[in-house]
Amino acid sequence: MDAISFSDQSPSIEIGPISTSSFPNLLKGYEQGKIAILVDENTHYHCLEFLITTFDTLREAEIIEVPSGEQSKDLAICTQLWHSLTESNFGRHDLLINLGGGVVSDLGGFVASVYKRGIPFINVPTSLLGMLDAAIGSKNGIDFLGFKNQLGSFTPALRTFVDVNWLHTLPQKEWLNGYAELLKHSLIYDAILWEELLLIDTIEKELTAAQIKRGIDIKNEIVAQDPLEKGLRKILNFGHTIGHAIEAYYLETDKPLSHGHAVAIGMLLEAHLSLQLSGLQLSDFQQIKEVVLNKFSLHLPSDKSLIWQLMQHDKKNREGQIRMSLLAAVGECKFDQHVKFVEFEQAYDSIAALK
Ligand SMILES: NC(=O)c1ccc[n+]([C@@H]2O[C@H](COP(=O)([O-])OP(=O)(O)OC[C@H]3O[C@@H](n4cnc5c(N)ncnc54)[C@H](O)[C@@H]3O)[C@@H](O)[C@H]2O)c1
Ligand SMILES: [Zn+2]
Structure with missing residues (x-):
């Protein structure tokens, strides 16, 4: 796939290799705080290692895994995530990174937007759909009573990093x-x-x-x-x-x-x-x-x-x-x-x- 430069981009979204993006700089601001990375089992397997071995700041990050698939956009899963964040004493100066497809960014964005009235989160979309759509534009949400995205909010990510290299393992x-x-x-x-x-x-x-x-x-x-x-x-x-x-x-x-x-x-x-x-x-x-x-x-x-x-x-x-x-x-x-x-x-x- 051909390369893309960082020129001419909206400041909240960067397209290009994540290792040469502003991602490491942004993480520096959270070195004193806590960082959690939300993954599903597939992005845990395919994407997480690269992220935590490339960026030193992430070596101590807390990893939160949910099952892959739409079924995870669910209130019971949100409750589990709010539990984990509360137990780790997460606050507004800490950071959540959503590493995955649209399910992870919709779920993580929603969880972060409500927890303590909102903590910062970064989207790192790893699916084509996540890159083109779900991880940009500030919408998040979960399904409720069988209806799609019935609960959710408009809450912008701190920044979204689109790196097409993740797509190599996409089915x-x-x-x-x-x-x-x-x-x-x-x-x-x-x-x-x-x-x-x-x-x-x-x-x-x-x-x-x-x-x-x-x-x-x-x-x-x-x-x-x-x-x-x-x-x-x-x-x-x-x-x-x-x-x-x-x-x-x-x-x-x-x-x-x-x-x-x-x-x-x-x-x-x-x-x-x-x-x-x-x-x-x-x-x-x-x-x-x-x-x-x-x-x-x-x-x-x-x-x-x-x-x-x-x-x-x-x-x-x-x-x-x-x-x-x-x-x-x-x-x-x-x-x-x-x-x-x-x-x-x-x-x-x-x-x-x-x-
Ligand atoms: N918020 C919005 O504006 C918005 C817009 C469009 C879609 N959405 C939501 O996005 C969701 C769909 O997103 P999706 O299609 O990305 O689904 P998804 O997150 O379930 O990802 C699809 C599958 O690909 C796997 N995967 C992701 N990245 C991978 C990689 N790099 N290598 C290997 N496997 C990988 C995932 O584990 C999953 O099994 C829906 O819930 C939809 O409602 C939201
Ligand atoms: Zn859509």
């Missing part, structure tokens, strides 16, 4: 998971990036660091214009209104679907709605359909009313109406689009017929 299906978000970033904001991504066959071999950086920049640009999601930021939810409902549905089964996979299916359905409601051209819809079905298997629960019901909890809804972000064209997205059940049903039936 192929996790590349795909992150790729879904990159496709989304391009569809809502950057038609040129979309054209580039169309040409990619084997993601882990062909995706470039420059394309990953472009994906991060897109998210940053959007978040900077609307940090608290009052308007424009909602476009980042393209594919997510239906995607989250599908993800929540499978979360309750013995075959959970990854976030990216659910979002890919959500994008296909929402692209169909865009065709009906927001002016997307048929040729663009067909291209989106081809890309999604070429990369992702189509899982669609037969009970569409249940999916519609799960969508009622989406945070973008207003006055009991479903509001979605829909495409006006490739590279252009409109938020707050009112969608009725009959329209949803039409899209759902059309996509289900592709199975």
Whole structure:
């Protein structure tokens, strides 16, 4: 993968090798305090050793491990983490480092944001999805009563360090998971990036660091214009209104679907709605359909009313109406689009017929 320099970056996020970043300098400020590193079992195995052997300050760090997977974004796990922090007498001058994918940064960010009304944390995303999406933009959260990200806050990380070298050990299906978000970033904001991504066959071999950086920049640009999601930021939810409902549905089964996979299916359905409601051209819809079905298997629960019901909890809804972000064209997205059940049903039936 090609190298990237530190120039032209937002101060709270650095992209490049972590060993030559400001990470060691930042750690210096915590030499007198305590540092904890949150990992899951996979990032414990693949990533932790490099971090603690490269940075002396981390040799004494407390390691907190949670099981890998979405099930760890759970209140009982938070309670365990707050226990550990309390037992170690963690305070506001101490530091939490989230070393892992989106589950670790969502969970660690939430735990840190609430503990003693907030302690500082750093995100070191190790999955493609974490780098492109979850570890940037200040949102954190856990799932509650079967609903995705039902509890959470907007709390910025002290800094986020994106180093694509972590991706060498990332399983192929996790590349795909992150790729879904990159496709989304391009569809809502950057038609040129979309054209580039169309040409990619084997993601882990062909995706470039420059394309990953472009994906991060897109998210940053959007978040900077609307940090608290009052308007424009909602476009980042393209594919997510239906995607989250599908993800929540499978979360309750013995075959959970990854976030990216659910979002890919959500994008296909929402692209169909865009065709009906927001002016997307048929040729663009067909291209989106081809890309999604070429990369992702189509899982669609037969009970569409249940999916519609799960969508009622989406945070973008207003006055009991479903509001979605829909495409006006490739590279252009409109938020707050009112969608009725009959329209949803039409899209759902059309996509289900592709199975
Ligand atoms: N806060 C936000 O703005 C935001 C945005 C998008 C997604 N999310 C959340 O992110 C989560 C999904 O993130 P994810 O896909 O990274 O899931 P994840 O954290 O579960 O990581 C996926 C898998 O990859 C493993 N892994 C991570 N890095 C690795 C590495 N370098 N080598 C080997 N294995 C590695 C993990 O252990 C896990 O098994 C979801 O909960 C989603 O809701 C949050
Ligand atoms: Zn997402």
